Every structure is written in structure tokens, then in C-alpha cells.
Amino acid sequence: xxxxxxxxxxxxxxxxxxxxxxxxxxxxxxxxxxxxxxxxxxxxxxxxxxxxxxxxxxxxxxxxxxxxxxxxxxxxxxxxxxxxxxxxxxxxxxxxxxxxxxxxxxxxxxxxxxxxxxxxxxxxxxxxxxxxxxxxxxxxxxxxxxxxxxxxxxxxxxxxxxxxxxxxxxxxxxxxxxxxxxxxxxxxxxxxxxxxxxxxxxxxxxxxxxxxxxxxxxxxxxxxxxxxxxxxxxxxxxxxxxxxxxxxxxxxxxxxxxxxxxxxxxxxxxxxxxxxxxxxxxxxxxxxxxxxxxxxxxxxxxxxxxxxxxxxxxxxxxxxxxxxxxxxxxxxxxxxxxxxxxxxxxxxxxxxxxxxxxxxxxxxxxxxxxxxxxxxxxxxxxxxxxxxxxxxxxxxxxxxxxxxxxxxxxxxxxxxxxxxxxxxxxxxxxxxxxxxxxxxxxxxxxxxxxxxxxxxxxxxxxxx
Numbered sequence: 001x002x003x004x005x006x007x008x009x010x011x012x013x014x015x016x017x018x019x020x021x022x023x024x025x026x027x028x029x030x031x032x033x034x035x036x037x038x039x040x041x042x043x044x045x046x047x048x049x050x051x052x053x054x055x056x057x058x059x060x061x062x063x064x065x066x067x068x069x070x071x072x073x074x075x076x077x078x079x080x081x082x083x084x085x086x087x088x089x090x091x092x093x094x095x096x097x098x099x100x101x102x103x104x105x106x107x108x109x110x111x112x113x114x115x116x117x118x119x120x121x122x123x124x125x126x127x128x129x130x131x132x133x134x135x136x137x138x139x140x141x142x143x144x145x146x147x148x149x150x151x152x153x154x155x156x157x158x159x160x161x162x163x164x165x166x167x168x169x170x171x172x173x174x175x176x177x178x179x180x181x182x183x184x185x186x187x188x189x190x191x192x193x194x195x196x197x198x199x200x201x202x203x204x205x206x207x208x209x210x211x212x213x214x215x216x217x218x219x220x221x222x223x224x225x226x227x228x229x230x231x232x233x234x235x236x237x238x239x240x241x242x243x244x245x246x247x248x249x250x251x252x253x254x255x256x257x258x259x260x261x262x263x264x265x266x267x268x269x270x271x272x273x274x275x276x277x278x279x280x281x282x283x284x285x286x287x288x289x290x291x292x293x294x295x296x297x298x299x300x301x302x303x304x305x306x307x308x309x310x311x312x313x314x315x316x317x318x319x320x321x322x323x324x325x326x327x328x329x330x331x332x333x334x335x336x337x338x339x340x341x342x343x344x345x346x347x348x349x350x351x352x353x354x355x356x357x358x359x360x361x362x363x364x365x366x367x368x369x370x371x372x373x374x375x376x377x378x379x380x381x382x383x384x385x386x387x388x389x390x391x392x393x394x395x396x397x398x399x400x401x402x403x404x405x406x407x408x409x410x411x412x413x414x415x416x417x418x419x420x421x422x423x424x425x426x427x428x429x430x431x432x433x434x435x436x437x438x439x440x441x442x443x444x445x446x447x448x449x450x451x452x453x454x455x456x457x458x459x460x461x462x463x464x
Contacts, residue, residue: 051139056150058143065150066179070095071193072302073202074103089156089174089195090126090233095300096154096178098238099130103302104286105244106130108341111279123156124233129243129343133236140220140232142188142213145177148234154178156233160222165209166194167201172224177216188213244343250400251336251348256325259350260317261338262398268346269316270338278341285340287311287318289350292333310336320350328352349399356397363393363402370409378413385411 024030052058072095074088087107094101110126127134137144140157148155154176159166161173179191190211197207211219223229249268252260261268270287271277277284290304309321324334334350351359367389374382385408392405 052137052144052147054147054151054153056147058147061143061146061182062150064179064181065146066191067149067152067154068096069154069176069178069191069193070300070303071202071207072103072300073197073199073207074107074195074302085174085196086123089176090123090235091302092176092193092195093154093156093233093235094127094130094132094238095302097132097235099132099242100300101130101242101244101302102288102337102339102345103306104288104337104339105345108278108285108339109244109343111341113280113282124235127233127235131238131240131242133239135234137232137234138230140230142190142216145190145216145232146180146188148232149177149180151236153234153236156235157216157220158223158225158228158231159216159219160224161194161196161219163219163222164192164211164215167197167206175219190216244345246345246347248400249338249346249348250398251350252397252401253351253353253356254317254397256329256353257320257322258313258317259320261346261348263346267316270312270318271316272312272314274312283340283342285338287336287338289324289334289336291327292335293327295335324350325352329354331355351399356399356402359399359402360393360396363406364390366406367393367409374413375415378415381413385409 020033022030022033056062070092072088072092074084074091084103084107088103091101091103091106094106106126109129110123124134124136137148145155145157155178156174156176159173159175161170161175164175166173166175174195176193176195177190178193181189181191183189190213192209192211194207194209201207220230247263249261249263252262254260261270271284274284275286278286286308287310288306288308289310290301290306295304307324309324311319313319320328328334328350329352331352333355336346336348336350338346338348340346367386371379371382371386389405389408392408393402396402396405
């Protein structure tokens with residue numbers, strides 16, 4: 001149930017409330033609700049009706065303000081996604097404000113299964129999924145954009161692409177505004193980035209542009225589609241953990257051309273049409289990977305080059321293309337991302353059989369070193385742990401299983417002198433003492449002799 005309270009005479013909404021009634025089935029299984037969000041739209045576009053609800057008033061604007069920008073191109077990765085540029089806009093905005101999201105995580109989650117790609121009402125919902133303060137503002141104008149940026153936000157707008165510096169002149173376009181500066185003569189210059197550019201345009205810097213306040217106002221009012229004209233997305237900093245979950249999985253090697261995913265020992269079998277049904281069936285998605293040799297340290301994940309040629313076999317395993325097999329055989333590692341449209345991404349590392357064998361040898365050497373460095377008092381307990389780790393390493397079919405086996409070596413060992421009853425008599429006739437060093441070590445035999453004499457005298461007194 002959706003409840004709205006306000007003034008009917010002015011159509012002014014003051015309170016909005018969601019009410020959701022969930023019913024469990026006979027087996028006690030209850031549905032789960034996630035990602036609730038709403039937007040509203042004025043009946044007509046009028047810039048002078050806009051009211052900013054942030055902290056910075058129009059009369060208190062600083063001379064300049066900016067936020068960081070992380071520009072990416074999703075041009076090559078949007079197969080089957082007709083509104084990819086729309087999704088890339090939100091990707092750039094959340095990643096610029098603290099997230100490290102993948103294009104597919106943004107595009108697939110919050111997808112309108114009825115309306116398809118590019119439902120503008122869903123877009124701000126995506127920022128909330130990743131833990132950002134975010135909202136929609138209607139009646140966009142340059143002053144509102146300045147206010148939002150001054151408050152530490154990044155702004156996405158619908159504009160006429162031909163009226164600003166963008167990578168195309170389409171009348172239906174998007175642009176991100178991340179900075180402004182007021183010149184001495186009062187002219188306001190905005191810095192923009194176009195989300196529609198391809199990789200080469202991004203590399204050359206063609207996606208970046210500037211415009212005056214007058215040019216920005218003209219581009220906003222010139223947006224051809226009335227439904228979204230004058231609307232701006234305002235995305236702030238990351239304030240909570242993302243509800244999008246990345247789940248580490250093991251990429252178990254079946255053979256050189258096949259892997260099987262598992263999580264905590266449970267096999268994950270993907271449906272054969274997992275990718276084909278990504279935009280129509282909940283729980284389906286996209287399979288992508290990067291090569292470790294191509295990933296640049298310090299960059300966002302979305303900046304990497306992604307590949308999409310792994311397919312799902314009939315039995316739910318994953319088939320590796322020959323080109324990837326060759327890379328793996330040469331010693332490279334693939335970073336796998338299985339992105340679902342229900343808020344979950346499986347991650348795993350794919351290696352070759354030869355690399356797996358090499359890592360097993362290195363891991364077994366670590367186990368041997370671990371055992372060799374154990375003191376005799378705990379050697380028996382350490383040997384049990386080492387043998388368990390060896391067995392798991394030898395049976396491992398993935399990096400993750402080897403790493404899990406090596407974690408056993410971190411098990412805390414119980415030393416005899418760390419017993420809670422140290423110094424008390426054990427078995428009624430033996431005293432447990434901590435190991436002695438230095439003068440205490442020389443003095444210990446004398447103490448034992450004295451104790452023995454005391455015990456003998458005590459026994460004779462009892463007999464008498």
C-alpha cells in the first residue's frame with residue numbers, strides 16, 4: 001500500500017509512507033522485500049518553482065566548489081543494454097563518491113523488468129543500493145546544481161547533447177556536473193563529463209567539457225523528452241555499507257577448459273540461460289572477468305578491461321574460451337565476476353592446472369616449515385594440524401581451497417605451561433611446574449629435593 005498525505009488543492013506532497021504486508025506459505029517461507037524507493041514528478045516543468053532542500057542557500061554559494069570525478073566508459077560492455085549510457089551515468093556518480101561498483105552491478109540491480117533499461121524513476125534507487133545519500137531534484141537550473149555541488153554532491157542531468165560539449169549531439173542525452181567556478185566578472189563555469197563516450201574518447205579526454213550557466217540552462221530546457229526534463233540526480237557520499245553483496249567463491253578446476261563454482265563447499269550451478277535471461281528473470285545476470293596482468297593498481301574495478309566470453313554448460317559448470325585457456329597456461333590469472341540482478345555477485349580467481357600444482361607445492365612447503373619450527377612440547381598437536389592442512393591442499397582444486405587450508409596453521413596451540421591449573425598437583429601426586437631458565441633452572445632441583453624430604457617426614461608422622 002502506498003499512502004500519500006498532503007494538500008489536494010496544491011497537489012503538494014508532505015508525507016509518503018509504504019506499507020507492505022508479507023505472508024508466509026504453508027512451509028513457513030516468507031518473501032523478502034528489498035530496495036524500496038520512490039520518486040515523484042511535477043505535472044509540468046517550471047524552473048522557477050524549484051526549491052533546494054540542502055544546506056547551502058543560493059545567497060551563500062562559495063565562489064567555487066568541486067567533488068572528485070571517476071570517469072569510465074561502458075561502451076564496449078553493454079551488450080543487450082539499450083540504455084547503457086544511462087546506467088554508466090549512475091556508475092560514474094556512485095564511484096566518484098566512494099563506491100567501487102561494476103557497470104553490471106549498477107545496470108542489473110534496480111532494473112525495471114516491465115519498463116526495461118533506462119527507467120529514469122529507478123535510477124536514484126541504485127545509488128541508495130550502494131549506500132549513498134541520494135535524491136532526485138526537479139526543476140533543475142544552474143543555481144540548484146551549484147548548491148548541490150557546494151554541499152559535496154555530484155549531479156546527473158538530462159540535457160540536449162548538441163548544446164553542450166558531449167560525444168554526440170543527440171537531443172536526448174545525459175551529462176554529469178562535478179564542479180563550478182565563478183570568474184571575476186561573475187561568469188559561472190561548470191565542469192562536465194559525458195557518460196556516452198567510448199574507450200578512445202575517454203582516453204583522449206573528449207568526454208570532459210565546460211559550459212557557462214547560460215549554456216547549461218539552455219541544455220536542460222532543450223531536453224526533448226518532457227517526462228524527465230528538468231530532473232537532476234543528486235548523489236552524495238557513501239554513508240553505509242552497500243546492500244549489494246560480493247560473495248567470494250572457489251573456482252574449482254574440472255579440467256583445462258572447465259571450472260565449477262562453490263561457496264563454503266556447496267556447489268553453485270548456474271542455469272544454462274543465465275545470461276540470456278538477465279533482463280527478464282530475477283536471479284540471472286552476467287558473467288565477466290578481467291586478467292590480472294591488465295589490472296592497474298589503484299584504479300576502480302570498472303576501469304579495467306572486461307571480457308564476456310565464458311559460457312554456462314548444461315550441467316551448470318563454466319566453459320572457458322580457448323583464448324583465456326592460453327592466457328592461464330602462460331601464468332595469468334582471471335578475476336571472475338558473476339553478477340546477479342538480485343543484489344549478489346560471486347567473485348573468484350581462475351588459474352590453470354599447472355599454476356594450481358605450483359601453488360600446491362608452495363603451500364606444502366609452508367606446512368613443512370610450520371611443523372619444523374614447533375617446539376617439542378606441542379609437536380604432536382602441531383603434526384595433527386599439519387597433516388590436516390596437507391590433506392586439504394593435496395585435494396584442492398582452486399586457489400581459495402589452498403588458502404583456506406593454510407589458515408589452519410594459524411590455529412592457536414595449547415602449551416602445557418599455559419594450563420589454567422598450572423602449579424597445582426596433577427593426579428594427586430605430581431606437581432606441574434613451568435619451564436625454568438637461568439637461576440630458577442638451577443634452583444629447581446633443590447626445591448624438588450626439599451619437597452621430597454617434606455613428603456617423607458609427613459608420611460612418617462602419619463605412621464607414628
